[in-house]
Amino acid sequence: MKIQDNYYFKKRREQDNSPLDEWYNTLINKDVNEIDVFDLCKMIRQNILIDLAVNKATEVLRTNPLEGDVYDGQLIKLLYSIDYKEIKEHTNSLQKILQKVKQTIEIDDFMCEEDYNEYMDLVDNFIVKLNRL
Known part of the structure; x- marks a missing residue:
């Protein structure tokens, strides 16, 4: 079933x-x-x-926590940018994904140490954000 049928969205006039x-x-x-x-x-x-985007993103991130459209880790960075009210019900699944990241992602998964450190800082900040919910 198409998204427009599930969510009653109408086509926009281009x-x-x-x-x-x-x-x-x-x-x-x-x-x-x-x-x-x-x-x-x-x-x-x-x-x-x-809500749909967060649900689908968590599915994707369970398989590949470095997923992104333009760069590695982009999807987690975008999820981090979402207002806490919008992700509150996804706290448990996101926490599990972020803990998996901390256990499995290594510096060799990145082009350079700076990218790795930036990504891991983001993960740590996201965990803090989720713990406040």
Whole structure:
């Protein structure tokens, strides 16, 4: 079943061939299982269907905690940027993912030590954020 059927979204009228409108119209015509990492990142950035995006993102991150559309770790960084009210019900699953990251991700998974340190700092800050919920 398509997203527009599940969530009763209507197709947007494309104004001046807006890439955002084109993406949105493509998204709502997808089945939930067809949502990819590009869609997830854009959904979070555009604040569209956040609960669905967080659910799907946690599924993706269980398999690959470094997932991202443009760079490694982007999906976790975008999830971290979401207001705490929007992720509160996902606290347990996110905490499990972040703990797995701390146990399994190594410096060799990154291009350089700086990227590794930045990612691990983000994970630590995200854990602190979740513990405050």
